[in-house]
Amino acid sequence: MIRNENQYECTQELLKRCEYTLAQYDAQDEEVKQNDPWWSAMRESMQSHLDAFKAEIAEYERLVTLDRTKDFRIEVDSILEMPRVLIKARIAAQMSQKELADRLGLEESRIKQYEDSDYQCASWVEIIDITEALAVELKIASFVVDFQEMEIRKKSLAELVERQRKKLELNNQRVER
Structure with missing residues (x-):
């Protein structure tokens, strides 16, 4: 997420670099495209970065050009x-x-x-x-307690605590030696 004008300018520069690199990939001859096993993966990766930069720039531009005579609603899932x-x-x-x-x-x-x-x-x-x-107000809220997810997290946390306990025991044993 772009958070300020400096990041906006940097992201625009990164976008230009991605576009240039993507053009370089696309300009390679068909033999390279067909025979290089990494060509497709690298091109898709670059395209993914390009798409992400475009989306971030578009969101930032939308935010800075909002009509401030109307309330701005931000919907979230969590x-x-x-x-x-x-x-x-x-x-x-x-x-x-x-x-x-x-x-x-x-x-x-x-x-x-x-x-x-x-x-x-x-x-x-x-x-x-x-x-x-910032005059941010919560207008409507609905909190859901997911008991199945709670049990999964409880087990994961118990496993983490047990791993940390064993690690601490090992460290204590090493110190005692």
Whole structure:
């Protein structure tokens, strides 16, 4: 996801490079295309990058050119998408990271850190403050408790804890020797 003008410009440059490289692949003679087992995979990979860059650029351009006289609705399937909601809201408001930081009485580097980590380093209170500063409101919510998924995660977590316990035991045994 493009988060600022600098990333937008970099992504445009990467797009141009991908287009150039793709043109180079397409310009190769048919014998190379037919006999090189990697040709197709490399071309598909480059095309995939090109498509991703185009989609990111289009989304960023859509966000910065929104009609701000109307509410902007962001649909999500999970609360885990909240970081992207906050970033999109800031971009759509044509607000820089510095401007958001100023509104909150923070350093710009703090907002950059939040966004670069998808808000993993932000507390719940800080996230609420940011939603307030961006006027992001949750209008409709529906939380689903998936008990089958809960059991799968419970087993996975138990296995992880057991692996960590065994690793710790091994480390302790090595230290004792």
